[in-house]
Amino acid sequence: MPRLCVAVGIWLGGGRPVQIEPGDAPGAAGFDGVVITGGHDVDPVLYAQESKVLPHYDPDRDAFESAVIDDALARGLPLLGICRGAQLLNVRLGGDLHQDLRSRRRRTSNRRTIFPMKTLLIEAGTRLFGLFGLYQTRINSLHNQSIDALGRGLVVSGRDLDGIVQAVEHPAERFLIGVQWHPEFLLHSREQRGLFTALVSAAAARAAGPELRDAADRETSAGA
Template sequence: MPSPNGKPLIGITGPQTKALMPRLCVALIVKLYGGEARQIRPQDTLDLSQFDGFVVTGGHDVDPVLYAAEPEVQPKYDAERDAFEQAVIHAALNSRTPLLGICRGAQLLNVCRGGNLMQELKSRRQITSNRWTVLPVKTLCIRQQTQLQRLLGGAKAPINSLHNQAIDRLGDGLQVSGRDLDGIVQAIEDPGYDFLMGVQWHPEFLLYLRRQRHIFRHLIACARRFQDVRLQARR
């Protein structure tokens, strides 16, 4: 059902169980910027057309069968979550609902657009560490004249890293807006949408950095515009 208080309704995806902390952090920043946060999971019965924005959160690796590849590593997959979040992403793409993909969410967005992934990164890292950390100890190189650059400003930004897979071949309509020092894709966006972005790092764990909060603030602003247009169309 729509948000009862008139705030833009943001669906925050996740697995059926666990992954509580990142989803709570996303909900916190959504509420801070005036959105109504709703946690949505694979077994929920939902009308996706009621949402004004989505955040597809991080978690298990995307099953390579979704981009017609053989497994190269032995990670954990979550087929139920893959199917659910694919449905969310395709619904957002079709309706042009603002969407932010975080980590696996960015990867799945790329796959839904026909791209593929690198299944392991250790062998591809020459400058950056393969160590997972929530601390912003890695460097994001921002492509100029992109939405990401307008939000974060500057040419570089500190980011964290909690992933062992990454975007390889870009999906249709997407462009790279950020890479790390090894050239590994860290951010994608579609300039033809008001807000369609995927980031490989976890900005929800960096909310103490004002630049990172700008990503969520803009998502909510775009969701509010989307809500206004949708409500006007119903009158």
Template sequence: MTRPVVAITGPMRGAFGPRFMVACAVRMYGGKPLQVRPGDPIAELSYDAVVVTGGHDINPVLYAAEPEVQPKYDAERDALETAVIDDALARGLPLLGICRGAQLLNARRGGNLFQELKSHRKMTSNRWTILPLKTLCLESDSWLASLLAAPTCKINSLHNQAIDRVGDGLRIVGRDLDGIIQAVEDPSRPFLLGVQWHPEFLLFLRRQRRLFCALLQACRQPRSGSG
């Protein structure tokens, strides 16, 4: 059987660690990673699924908002990942958005973001950590809860923005202890998932590896739906 090709998006330079770890997970479950960067000819590339990795905040113009903070933006990356997400949505491809990837997916579906989170935190730390020190609370009837096989689990946290208004067709399926959205999914799709944490840094946990296993399994299923 042909190995499914998984497009892994990211910036022109850097982000070696996340890219490498996602690629390892893709290979672990029988896929072939395809690293995609700004400037690559998207229309000429062939892939069966997409992972949009984390990184700099997305430009608020993409969800029709004025800047409230002064983070670093990457216009070329925003353009690349917008095109890849739109292509995956149009063709019904399995898509996993990680951190900024979840945020951009939400924006492409018409949602918006909290541009800073410090003022929204009461019970959780605003500290960034790759270690699984924060609690994820899952909706019991969600696909993600069935995949992770637990009502709660531990996750890491490397973000300073998060989903506010949820985009069309997306359902909130996970929050942290402050109620900040940590996961969204589209119940009408075999695999359309956005997670605010970084599962690629938690591959030592079987539960987190299941996300990538399910992505590759979805590549081998008939496609359904678009938009």
């Protein structure tokens, strides 16, 4: 269901979703942008830590999606990381994770839900703020890990009421955003659909050439 909803989000944003799986060469499908979706916890071996919780890892998926992210970064492809995808993006850039959030909760619940029950505080001046045009909004929560130390070049663009990182981005890249929530379950929201629209616009502009790339940069910065 999550992957179907992601595909719908891409389609609503004007793109054509293409799914790739372990065994596929990262660049073989000829795609112009990447979404790394949610799923199992990221294995802490990838950021040089030992497991502190009951493991729910998928080493094959970790390896495959790590290769996809590395390929996207090397080629400058627009990328949206969702939940696990945001965490893995951070790890590939040299960051690490909190393995269990329960002890870090003070003001917010650790309840997992697809409904927008949690407050997101958005940092002014970030690309996420430009897209949403809001200082705060409501998001869902299905995760038990989160970003701790930031990866190279990443900045925090959103936190929840406990200060836990909910969104990161790379200001020097055309479109490189990771969100801890699941926008694919919130497609009724213009702002959440806008994440997919902005990704598709950046991907289309990259494929089309420099003039459209510059136009897409201006559009994303303006939050159109």
